[in-house]
Amino acid sequence: MLRTLLITVGLCCCMATSAQFHTVMPRTTRYRIERTAQGKAGEITEMTEKAAPAELSADTALMRKQWIDSYLSVSYPLKEIYVTSPFGVRTDPFTKKRKRHNGLDLRADRCETYAMMHGIVAKTGHDRLSGKYVIVRHGDFSVSYCHLSECLVKKGDCVRPGDVVGISGNTGRSTGPHLHLTVRMGRKHINPGILLRFIDETRRQALEKLSK
Ligand SMILES: [Zn+2]
Known part of the structure; x- marks a missing residue:
């Protein structure tokens, strides 16, 4: 909280x-x-x-x-960041059982969704769980943006921080409109909160130096 x-x-x-x-x-x-x-x-x-x-x-x-x-060099994935469900073990909203949540849910209802860093679009698609999704590769790790209503990039596109990759939505296995964000390093899911804090820190430091 x-x-x-x-x-x-x-x-x-x-x-x-x-x-x-x-x-x-x-x-x-x-x-x-x-x-x-x-x-x-x-x-x-x-x-x-x-x-x-x-x-x-x-x-x-x-x-x-x-x-x-x-x-x-960095951008938040949405104009406003409000975490509605954190990364880690939680009660699954569908089965009501304790289950690991492999990403972070952010409040968003048909909002522009931005690439957080410079990268290459590795995949876009649509499946039963993630709905419409975009995966952007940044060197060793990749970020996926899920439950989108629209994907606005295609595989192979080069994206810069702040470029719109899609519009958030409610597709796939979702209880309501939100952006499900995952960060993977190899096969392992890591907490996207770490990336958000990195973005926060990078911007804060830059602003602090520029205001001097
Ligand atoms: Zn989620």
Whole structure:
């Protein structure tokens, strides 16, 4: 519960600052307009333009670019992250028996679903359990997005973080609209929460450095 809250709060902070973030460009010179009153009191007779000492060194500009790239290297899978069912053993909603949940359920109802990192679409398909799904491979691990209403990529596509891979839905073995997210390393399922925390941390660090 606390984890859910932390992820949600972290995301809100990022969303709030992301709009201004995308417009941040390294500026090398800044000017300040200075009004100087001369002669009679209150009468403005001169306007000077002075170059303010606000130049960014090449090193600083490069560092800013690196932090911007770092920020853009990851993306949350949805605009809003709210975990409705965590990874691990839980009561199966269909059989009511204790069973391992191999992924994470996120609240989503026909929402754009984004690639979380740069990767290649390994598979798209439709089956009885996962419904419509997209699997994206990122090096050693792969992420699947399940119960989609639409797949918007095809096998072999190269995706960048934030690219829309599909629209969430309620297909397959699902009790209601949501996004079921799984992360696999080889044959082993790992907790997608780890990846969400990594995204959170990467963005938080980048924003912190950029705001300095
Ligand atoms: Zn699930």
